[in-house]
Amino acid sequence: MTALQPLRVLFVCTQNKLRSPTAEAVFAQHSGWQVASAGTERDAPTPLTRDLVEWADVAVCMQKGHRDWIRSRLKGAIPDDRLLILGIPDDYEFMDPELVVLLNRLVPARLEHMVARVTQQPRAAGEL
Incomplete structure (x- = not known):
């Protein structure tokens, strides 16, 4: 990834109806x-x-179980150091104001710590 390419962030939850689509x-x-x-x-x-x-470039998992699912069913698809766990339970509706505040507080701060490492590693040859 170069400075001109955007950071590709995948948000993961269970049903893809509430938390990850909100993110x-x-x-x-x-x-x-x-x-x-x-x-x-x-x-x-x-x-x-x-x-x-x-x-x-980074998979942002709402809970540890989502990271574990990726590790077990999609082994090797993404390095472990590019899996981020937010610890957000399935207690929110789509675009719940409390969830939006929580995402805005957690995601940029936690991704900031990963960006330098991710931007220094080359992307896989099979880019989408």
Whole structure:
């Protein structure tokens, strides 16, 4: 990734109906980021796939179980140091103001610590 390429951030939750689509909407216009969201459940509107995870520079998981799902079912699709866990429980509705505040507080601060490392590593040859 060069300075001209946006950081590709994939938000992951279970159903891809509440938390991760909220995060995608909140950060859709974030300068320097390209965002997407997906869910670990098969019937999610956008199911999590190997292609999506390989596309991402960073996968932002709402809970530890989402990270574990990626590790076990999509082994090797993304390095462990590019998996971020927010610890946000499934207690919010889509665009819940409290969830929006929480995302705005957690995501930029935690991604900031990862960006330098991610920007120094080359992207995979099979970019989407």
